[in-house]
Amino acid sequence: QQQVKQSPQSLIVQKGGISIINCAYENTAFDYFPWYQQFPGKGPALLIAIRPDVSEKKEGRFTISFNKSAKQFSLHIMDSQPGDSATYFCAASRPTNKLIFGTGTLLAVQP
Amino acid sequence: DTGVSQNPRHKITKRGQNVTFRCDPISEHNRLYWYRQTLGQGPEFLTYFQNEAQLEKSRLLSDRFSAERPKGSFSTLEIQRTEQGDSAMYLCASSLRLAGSTGELFFGEGSRLTVL
Numbered sequence: 001q002q003q004v005k006q007s008p009q010s011l012i013v014q015k016g017g018i019s020i021i022n023c024a025y026e027n028t029a030f031d032y033f034p035w036y037q038q039f040p041g042k043g044p045a046l047l048i049a050i051r052p053d054v055s056e057k058k059e060g061r062f063t064i065s066f067n068k069s070a071k072q073f074s075l076h077i078m079d080s081q082p083g084d085s086a087t088y089f090c091a092a093s094r095p096t097n098k099l100i101f102g103t104g105t106l107l108a109v110q111p
Numbered sequence: 112d113t114g115v116s117q118n119p120r121h122k123i124t125k126r127g128q129n130v131t132f133r134c135d136p137i138s139e140h141n142r143l144y145w146y147r148q149t150l151g152q153g154p155e156f157l158t159y160f161q162n163e164a165q166l167e168k169s170r171l172l173s174d175r176f177s178a179e180r181p182k183g184s185f186s187t188l189e190i191q192r193t194e195q196g197d198s199a200m201y202l203c204a205s206s207l208r209l210a211g212s213t214g215e216l217f218f219g220e221g222s223r224l225t226v227l
Contacts, residue, residue: 006153034215043115043202043218044154089153096208098144098167099216101153 003027004092006102013109019077021105023090026071030092034099035064035075038087047088048075080109113137115219117203123225124193131189132222136205143186144216145178146202147171154202160186161208193226200224 005024013019025033034049050057050064050073057064063076077084090102116135124130136143142161146154157176158168162183172178175193180186190197200221206214 041220043204043220045218046215049215091153098156098159099154100156101146104151104153 003100004090004102006090006105008105009103010106011108013080013107015080015082015109015111017080017109019075019080019084019107019109021075021088021090021107022072023074023092023102024070024072025092027092027094028071029094031095032093032099033064033066033073034091035062036089036091036101038089038104044089077107080107082109082111085109115203115205115217117201117219117222119222120220121223121225123227125227126193126195128193129189129191130193130224131187132201132203132224134186134188134203134205134219136185136203137217138184140205140207140217141183142206142208142214143180144204144206145186145188146204148200148202148221149198157188157201190224193224195226198224198226 003026035047036044037047038044048059048062052068061078066073085108087104087106089104091099093099118133144159145157148154158178160180163180175191178188200223202221204216204218206216
């Protein structure tokens with residue numbers, strides 16, 4: 001059922017650096033691509049989401065870049081902070097359907 | 112705070128026993144989802160409801176698993192004859208299904224199952 005492939009599995013970034021996480025999908029019927037953030041002991045929480053009619057969406061320090069032809073999308077965290085240390089999941093869904101998640105990226109931001 | 116509530120948060124059981132988890136979604140949300148998450152993995156879809164109707168079940172959901180949402184409000188997930196491979200975090204999420212759109216999923220903090 002692996003329809004969303006995520007990389008890297010883990011990432012270490014220095015404070016103030018840029019964190020980049022990549023995802024690739026297979027199903028061209030997907031029309032919604034969110035990123036979720038999960039802290040230990042908590043459920044995932046929506047961070048930012050994009051639809052395929054735009055190539056980029058920015059919210060504060062978080063940016064999604066979307067490449068429809070390559071069937072890839074990525075999360076960029078600018079000016080990474082220790083508080084950003086968490087597990088990040090990309091996901092995708094068809095219209096009004098369930099979310100399918102990637103395997104996650106464990107991000108550690110070192111002070 | 113009226114977020115998604117899951118109970119119990121932790122359950123330790125012996126192999127072969129039955130367990131039941133409860134999820135109370137955000138009150139105005141019409142969709143409710145169950146996911147399973149194992150260590151180092153993303154949430155895996157199990158099943159979802161729109162109001163009281165169960166719209167889809169994953170092939171991962173064996174006949175030992177059953178979910179209900181009797182009045183379109185809270186939901187229960189029961190696992191019968193538990194196996195060690197059932198040990199995982201069971202996540203519930205709810206959303207407001209809008210026409211032509213997948214609404215944001217709001218997750219609870221999960222129910223962690225350990226099968227000895």
